[in-house]
Amino acid sequence: MLWNLPFITVVVLTFIGIVTVLLKKNLIKILLGINILESAVNLFLVSLGYREGGVAPIFTLAPSQLMVLPTPQALTLTSIVIGVATSALVLSFAMVLYKKYGTVDIDKIRRLQG
Amino acid sequence: MSRIVRTAADILYPTILIFGLYVVAHGHLTPGGGFQGGAVIATGGALVIVAYSYAEVREWLSKNVLMGQEVIGLVGFIGVALLALAFGQVFFFNYLNASGSLFGIPVPYGINAGELNTGGFVPLMNFSVGCEVWGGLTLVILYMLSGLEKEGC
Amino acid sequence: MDLTAPLLTGYGIWAPLVWLVACVAAVIVVYLLWKTGESSYKKGTELERPYLSGNVEPEKGAVHIRASNLYWGFLQALKGYYDVLVPVHTGVLTDYMIWFVAVTALLLVIVGVLS
């Protein structure tokens, strides 16, 4: 059970994220939902690389000790960086839309349809 | 903001700066690296902006300098990687590793405190990325604030 | 490499160059036939102006049939279909995301059960 706790958390976070994304109408809240989903993926990746009793995968402590896998950590870092760029871009879109449309309600941002 | 906040920001900003630079410089030894360190420094910038007003900060931080920082960081990163081709190696080959020159000491074996002078071109890339993220994130914050200001906030 | 090779589709062949030659030949034949006709059209006379049963010619903008008026009948015949299809494109991001998540869930069920 304890071993699976990170994965249970991932499922819970994914669910929260999807619900936030699908049910909230405020653009900023949708972005927060996406960020929650991203944290779920990041947690998933990091917990995949965890080995019980492993040490941090830094080369100076190399000899004969179990290390956690370094690759998922690199993936997570990259995905965090991409997440920051995503957030910044969506926030700036939200700012421009608020200026032009006067709202960040996603139901009202629908001039392109049909 | 009040004088207390401003004084606290004055004291904290250099600390954050040093800490961020530390994270950048030790990217190849400790958890962290260019992006994290750069983000820490940019957070310091955000703190100053919060403590003072945008109008004051705009005079201290030049968008051109930050943009230049970003370009230098990005070009530095890709340039360091491209230099490998100039040495007749594969793109992204770590030509400085264990070469005896800058950052070129072979990694000591066994449990040790970590040798800063190792890692080949990884520290150089960390510096580039740190420089780029510092400039880029601060620029993002500034641009967002300048967008708000036109609105009259 | 043979540039003039016809395209083999496994079922038939398609030779564009032969087709083109045939087309050119047909055009020449048609032109020759057309040349044998009697030429009654004279430039610079009344023949150039459109004849509208004696009515005045309307201004240029009114003659042109605008895009919305084309295929009116087609759209009218398929009204039931379009009344369903067009409103689906609501323009609301939430709906689009619900479609995305729903299709993913549907595919999960299909692939999970059937294979």
Added chain:
Amino acid sequence: MTFADFIVTNAPGLLVAIPLFAAFTCPAIGRISAAARNLWVMGAMLVTAAIAFILAFRVFSSGTVIYVFGAAATHLAVPLDSGGIPIRIIFTVDAMSAFMEIICAIVGISVLLYSMSSESRNSSLEGYYALYLLMITGVFGMVSTGDLFNFFVFLEILSLASAGLIAYRIDGGLAVEAALKYFILSTLGAILVLFAIGIYYGQYNALNIAMIAQRMQFSMLDKIALVLLVAALAMKCGAVPLHFWTPDAYSMAPSSVTAFLVVASQASLYGLFRVVFTMYNVTMNCVTVGWIIIILGVLSMVVGVTMAIPQKDIKRLMAYHAVSQTGYMLLGVGVGLAVLGNAALTSAFGFMAMEGGIFHIFNHAMYKGLLFLTAGAIVYRIGTRDLNKMGGLGHTMKYTMIFFIIGALAIAGIPPLNGFASKLMIYESVYLFNPILAIIAMVVSILTLASFVKVFHSVFMGPQLPEYADVKEAPLPMLIGMGILAAIVILFGLFPQPVVDMLVAPAAHALADQGGYIAAVLGGA
């Protein structure tokens, strides 16, 4: 080592390094002068395209090329001390990748040439060109990469750069709205892709596509990962019913960018094919997945073309046609996938269907790019996208009209243009698979022609309207950009079999040949 050897050896690395470097230096060069910046960007694009052609030539003449970043030698995929796992970032360029690279290079050059004059009215173009070069990097990276995580990274680079470019002309907020929809959906898709990558990593301890393909079990987790990847990539390439972002984004982006967004969608299509063919191949239930792709394709064809007919915005109409044409590719390759397990059917018509679908990718990129560029030229000259306001432009914009006719006839599959050749291959092979699908495909083709007759009539035909009396022909660089694509449309239409022999058939065989891909990376496995 001579310079030529150097280029040939390092071509895959340079393919992403040069556009990245040019993109990063673009803001600095832009400070000198606009002309220097244009020259710099154009030079970088030409060099990148030349390298892409060199690489493609090498791949088509001597087989798959692999390039391992940061290794001691370019082909050292499996480091000696790694226990047999390829751990480094790797570019695996097989015939299919090379095929996509050629498309990207040709369209990239034409679009850049076109945007030199179409964007010249706007200020602060440094960002525009930098983002454009990042898009080029994203597409080249996506089609060349040999490991899944880099696929994700390049996918995100492409999404970020595309969203930035779609929103580039704010256009009263409309462009930003389109970019927002595109970008949020892309981000959701990217999250699904990352979940799938996590599942693969957890199961097989590898990110390398060849390694995963070799170890593939098709367990329950693999099924989930397959669905996540298929759904995300089908959304990115705009298959119905996940196509909602396409008309918005295609119609609101600057026209030059729209022409390249077509290529960007096709890079996602490439990703979809790579996943189902190279990673899963016959270990999965090909019939089910093949039919899923066929149904997505048929829905795309029908819904795309029927939604296009009532449109009033010229670029939105063409965007729905892009959705419809994507359906043909999905249909062709889906049929190839559905019969993959059956050697007799595969050799009877499976390969032909795949070749048709893959050939259609190339043709679609050419004529759709051409059509979007002509639409952009019209909008550039008369300043509106509304078809109801247009008319009589054939009197003044003769070359644009000719290019439009070429593109419209090609997309409708009229002989002897290239659209006919690939559609014929799809019709005949799909007819052997299931006659109803082929009939649907033909009906969709007729409706496409009908829809473009409408556009042609309402834009170019009719008397010269007084408000457009002083409209001039599009500027020369724009005409050259369109001319390159139009020439390829005609050439590929007149000589289809050499193209199929040289480019398409190797690509289709490389896609179906999972063992060859694995052997090229892992060495004779």
